[in-house]
Amino acid sequence: MMLVFALFFLLPLLFVTIVSAWDYNEYEMIPAFSLRGYSDTFEGCIADLPNLCTILKTYLKTLKLCLLTWVLTLLIGFTVAYFLAFHVRSKTWQIVLTLLCTIPFWTSNVIRMIAWIPLLGRNGLVNRGLEGAGLIHQPLEWLLFSEFSVVLALVHLFTFFMVVPIFNSMIRIDRRLIEAAYDAGATGWQTLVNIIIPLAKPGIVIGSIFVITIVMGDFVTIGVMGGQQIASAGKIIEARLNALQFPAAAANAVILLGITILIISALTRVVDIRKEL
Amino acid sequence: MSKSSKFDRRISRRTVLKGAAGAVGLAAGSGAITGFPYVRSADAKVLRYLGTAVNEGDEISKKCLADTGIKIEYITATTDDVTKRVITQPNSFDVLDTEYFSLKKLVPSGNIFALDAKKIKEFDNITPVFTKGQLPNGKKIGDQGTAPWKVLYLEGANSKTFSKTPTEFVTLIPTVYNADTLGIRPDLIKRPISSWTELLNPEFKGKASILNIPSIGIMDAAMVVEASGQHTYADKGNMTKAEIDLTMKIMTEAKKAGQFRAFWKDFNESVNLMASGETVIQSMWSPAVTKVRSMGIACTFQPLKEGYRSWASGFCVSKAVSGPKLDWAYEFVNWYLSGWAGAYLNRQGYYSAVLSTAKANMTADEWGYWMEGKAAVGDIKAPDGTILEKAGATRDGGSYDERMGAVACWNAVMDENDYMVRKWNEFIAA
Numbered sequence: 001m002m003l004v005f006a007l008f009f010l011l012p013l014l015f016v017t018i019v020s021a022w023d024y025n026e027y028e029m030i031p032a033f034s035l036r037g038y039s040d041t042f043e044g045c046i047a048d049l050p051n052l053c054t055i056l057k058t059y060l061k062t063l064k065l066c067l068l069t070w071v072l073t074l075l076i077g078f079t080v081a082y083f084l085a086f087h088v089r090s091k092t093w094q095i096v097l098t099l100l101c102t103i104p105f106w107t108s109n110v111i112r113m114i115a116w117i118p119l120l121g122r123n124g125l126v127n128r129g130l131e132g133a134g135l136i137h138q139p140l141e142w143l144l145f146s147e148f149s150v151v152l153a154l155v156h157l158f159t160f161f162m163v164v165p166i167f168n169s170m171i172r173i174d175r176r177l178i179e180a181a182y183d184a185g186a187t188g189w190q191t192l193v194n195i196i197i198p199l200a201k202p203g204i205v206i207g208s209i210f211v212i213t214i215v216m217g218d219f220v221t222i223g224v225m226g227g228q229q230i231a232s233a234g235k236i237i238e239a240r241l242n243a244l245q246f247p248a249a250a251a252n253a254v255i256l257l258g259i260t261i262l263i264i265s266a267l268t269r270v271v272d273i274r275k276e277l
Numbered sequence: 278m279s280k281s282s283k284f285d286r287r288i289s290r291r292t293v294l295k296g297a298a299g300a301v302g303l304a305a306g307s308g309a310i311t312g313f314p315y316v317r318s319a320d321a322k323v324l325r326y327l328g329t330a331v332n333e334g335d336e337i338s339k340k341c342l343a344d345t346g347i348k349i350e351y352i353t354a355t356t357d358d359v360t361k362r363v364i365t366q367p368n369s370f371d372v373l374d375t376e377y378f379s380l381k382k383l384v385p386s387g388n389i390f391a392l393d394a395k396k397i398k399e400f401d402n403i404t405p406v407f408t409k410g411q412l413p414n415g416k417k418i419g420d421q422g423t424a425p426w427k428v429l430y431l432e433g434a435n436s437k438t439f440s441k442t443p444t445e446f447v448t449l450i451p452t453v454y455n456a457d458t459l460g461i462r463p464d465l466i467k468r469p470i471s472s473w474t475e476l477l478n479p480e481f482k483g484k485a486s487i488l489n490i491p492s493i494g495i496m497d498a499a500m501v502v503e504a505s506g507q508h509t510y511a512d513k514g515n516m517t518k519a520e521i522d523l524t525m526k527i528m529t530e531a532k533k534a535g536q537f538r539a540f541w542k543d544f545n546e547s548v549n550l551m552a553s554g555e556t557v558i559q560s561m562w563s564p565a566v567t568k569v570r571s572m573g574i575a576c577t578f579q580p581l582k583e584g585y586r587s588w589a590s591g592f593c594v595s596k597a598v599s600g601p602k603l604d605w606a607y608e609f610v611n612w613y614l615s616g617w618a619g620a621y622l623n624r625q626g627y628y629s630a631v632l633s634t635a636k637a638n639m640t641a642d643e644w645g646y647w648m649e650g651k652a653a654v655g656d657i658k659a660p661d662g663t664i665l666e667k668a669g670a671t672r673d674g675g676s677y678d679e680r681m682g683a684v685a686c687w688n689a690v691m692d693e694n695d696y697m698v699r700k701w702n703e704f705i706a707a
Contacts, residue, residue, distance in 0.1 A: 026694060027364055027382040040699060054703040061706070114549065121553050141483055144555070145539045224546075227539025228489040229532065231706030239491065239705075242357035243698040244364060244382060 013257075020250035029246050037251030041236075058231040059259065065147065065222065065232070066215045069154040073211050074204065076155065077162025081203070082196070084163070085170035098167065101160045113153060113224040120144040145227030153225045154215055161214070162207035169203030170196065205271045209264055216260045233259075322605050327352045327359060328374030331544070331564070332453060332590065336660060337618055345612050347605050355543075356490065363388055363595075372606055373593040378423040378492065380448055381690040383593070384437055390594040391434045391446035396607050399614040399631045400447075406681055407451045407589065407630065408443065416682050422496065422514020422689035425451060425589050449591045450610050451630040453622050456585030456680045460551060460561030464575040473497075473504035473583050476558060477531045486550055486559035489540035491701040493688055495521070496586050497560045498528050500685065504583045514689030518696055525700045529707045540705075551576055563626040566673075571663060580674035584685030591630065623647050624660050628677065650676030 023034035045053040052060070080101070088094050104112065119125050120143040127139040142148055173196065181191045197204075219234030233256045240249035326333070326349045338349040352370055354362060360379050362369060367388035375383065383389050394400045404413060407425045411417050420427075430440040431448055440446075461470050466481075476485055476497075488494040499513040502524050510520060531537070538556050541547045547565045550556045552574050561578065569576040592613070594606045612618070619629030620638035624647065629635040636644055645651035650672060657666040674680045691697055 026690070027386045040695075043699065054699075054706050058702075058706045114545075117549060117553060117555070121555055123554050223542075227537070228542060229537060229540060229705065231702070235705065236702050239698060239702050241361070243491070243694065244361060245695060245698065 016250045016253055019247055020254045022247040022250075024245055024247045027244060034247070037245075037248040038255075040248060041251055041255065054231075055236075055255075058233060058236060061231055062216060062233045065150060065154070065230075066212055068147075068151045069158065069215050070208060070211055072151065072155045073159045073162045074208065077159050077207060078166055078200075078204070080159070080163045081166035081170055081200075084167050085173075094171075098164070101163050104156055104160065109220060110224070112157075113221060116149065116153060116225065117144065120149055145225070145229065147226070147230065150222050150225045150230060153221050154218070157221065158211050158214060161210035162204075165206040165210070166200055166203035169200040173199045201271045202273055205267055205273055208267055212263055212267075213260055216256065216263075322347045323350055324348070324602070324605055324609055325350050325352055325369070325371045326374060327354065327362060327370035327372070329354065329356055329359060331562075332374055332622075334621070334660075337621060340617055340621075341609065341612055344617070345608055347609050347612075349609070367595050368597045370595055371598050371602060372609060373595060374452075374590060375449070375593060376588055376590045376688060377425045377428055377449060377451075378588075378688040378690050380428045380439075380593075381423060384428070384431070384439070384448060387437060388596050389448060390596045390598060390603075391431050391436070391448065392450060392594060392607075392610075394445045394447050396611075397447070397450060397614070398611050399634060400450075402631050402633055403451060403614075404628075404630060404632055406454070412678055412682050413632070414678060416678070418682060419584060419587075419685045419687070421510070421512045421685065422687035424514075424687045425449075425454075449593045450614070451589055451591040452613055452618070453591070453627045453629065454587065454589035455563050455627050456587045456674070456684050457560070457562060458581055458585050458674070459558055459579050460547075460566045460569075461577050461579045462551065462554065462557040462575060463577050465554060465557045470558070470579050471582050473500040473581050476501050476560075477505070477527075477536060479534070479536070481536070481558050483535050483538050484555075484557045485536050486538055486541055486547075486556045488560050489542045489705075491698050492690055492694070493586075493588075494540075494560070495524060495697060495701065496686060496688060498524050500583055500586060502527055504581075513686045515691050516693065516697070518693055521691075521693060521697050521700050525704050529704050532704065532707055567626055567659070567665060571659070571665065578673040580680070580683070584683040585674075585680065586686055586688065587681070587684040588688040621660050624658075626672075628681070632677075646670070646672060648677045650679060 019029060020037050021033055021035060023030040023032045023036060041055050043053065043055075045056060084094055084097055088097060107115075117124065121127070122139045122141070122144070124144070126143060127136075130136045131139070177195055177199075178191060181195050186194070217234045219232050219238050222230055222232040223235060233252070237249050237252045237256070240246075240252060322345075324347055326338075328351070330353050333351045333353060338351065342348055352362075356376070356379075359373070359375055360382060363373060363375070363379075363383050364386045367386075373389075380389070405411050406418065407429060410420055410424060410426045427441075428439050428448060430442070430444045431446040432438045432440045432444065434446055436446070439448075459470070459473065459476060475481070476487070487497050495516075496513060499510055499516070502508055503510060503513070507527065508520065508523055510516060516524065539546075539550060541550060541559070544562065544565055547559065547561055548568050550559065551561070551565070551569050552572055563578055566576050566578040592606075592610050594603070598606055614631045614634065616631075616634030616638040619631055619635030620643075622629045623635050623639060624643065626647070632648075636648075639647075642654045643657065646653040646657050646666070652671050653666055653668050655668050656664045657670065659665050674683075
């Protein structure tokens, strides 16, 4: 177990970190110490003040998308999990409905995203429908290739990663606690805030870790749904890789990893998952 | 046939290898194309062909197998991934289908074999576009960017330096090329378009698009900037840092103003954007225009007065290839230039490297429509038989001489490529 972990996780990570401090030219990496990958990345961060430099803008945008996606997947995921855990009585139905949540994963990522175009496009179903109903006279441009469509696609994709861990935490809650709260005169809202949410916390944190790590590194969804016009941390790495600038890509990967670890460790500060599990 | 195939299975591999060529001849001769002998012969002569999907037709590999007994195994990747693979895994392919501009990265890596011009039968018949930078009629064409003749020859068999004068050591044997321009939706624009500046015309706000492949996208951007009279580049394919800054500044302003609907990276994305009406003007590739048109949607590959951005691709051989495999590689390249494949490419709207052999494989009407700018006498069909144009149609941009003669620049890798990629990221983030 340790060996697999070391071989397939720690070692590659070590290589990425080492390579990030190498030099490079048009077609090869040069194993000489150079922080060019890093200094290029932060180019203009001081010189351009008070304007933001590329990397800060990119990360702010990525964090914004990440935050929006997180809030929405949490709200929707929590509601769905609550419904599954407390309103669906039969085990069979719980399983069937949970499996239904996996429908978005039945086709490939690319097909799923291309399928949004006939729905949200300028001549898509939504615009046609609204125009037909006389609600708008000009097609809504912001439906597609915008932050809206990016967040929509991300939420559609990743809510499932919230539902499962939260559902898992909820079905473990001892029903007698809820009955006791009811007997003690607590309102539904009080029960939710004081009993269910605290006890579902580990599920919430695990779901959040899933969603945040995936969205922080995403470049495919943001690329396609944003019409390639929205920058993301993952996109920068991809552009560098495609230009064969491996050390610069590695440096960006290390930065992204660092920031994601910071977010995750802050989250685990709030809830000690290991203790709760 | 099934009986003989059972017999084949019993005989030893060695005999099969020896008899492979014979088996091909037999199978072809007997008209039985589907028997086991084919699979056997395929075991013997296989070439791994690394390239983008654009040139990897099933038709071509089938015809090649029938003509030469060489089985082509396609390895498909995106333009960028092909380059990455050549540099990091040179043993994973035999024949490489790539563009001339990639050579500036590939040749210094030492993974490309210098081909011997004398072993290429039709080498002297390759269009002078590649060897001299001029049309068959002698007219010089644009040489900005990584023009093929700048990177066609090496100084020696193991050299990593491009030779300015012709030598017998060739880096890449050209097969296919074209002159690219903007694709437009004439039914939605409803007025003539004649200049690259129209890409940034506020009239098309939110309805324009360019390629999100930095090294090609910036060339299209440069065509726009130069057309609008804001700057004249010494070489659009090799900008100075200041020129990169200026170009990206103009593009960034347009992006912030909402000029672009989306950027595209993939052939199908460009088709989708155009066909759905999300964009009405965008940089595009010729077969994508054809595809939109074959869906019954009006789309024009619009000739523009500032000229075309051209590209050219062909075959390299990996340095790891040797022995009989190398002979097959030469055989394959020679077959490719011998006419059938050239005619196949010409019928898709590309151009073939050896014009004389392609012409011999096309009808006079086809040649007239695709190459001479003449009105089609009968319906013009794609290689798969679908009708592309009705009788009477003429090709966008006219004849070969008119289109290739108007080339302004070639796809390129700049000296300041690293800086350019950083600026491109900044543009996307803006």
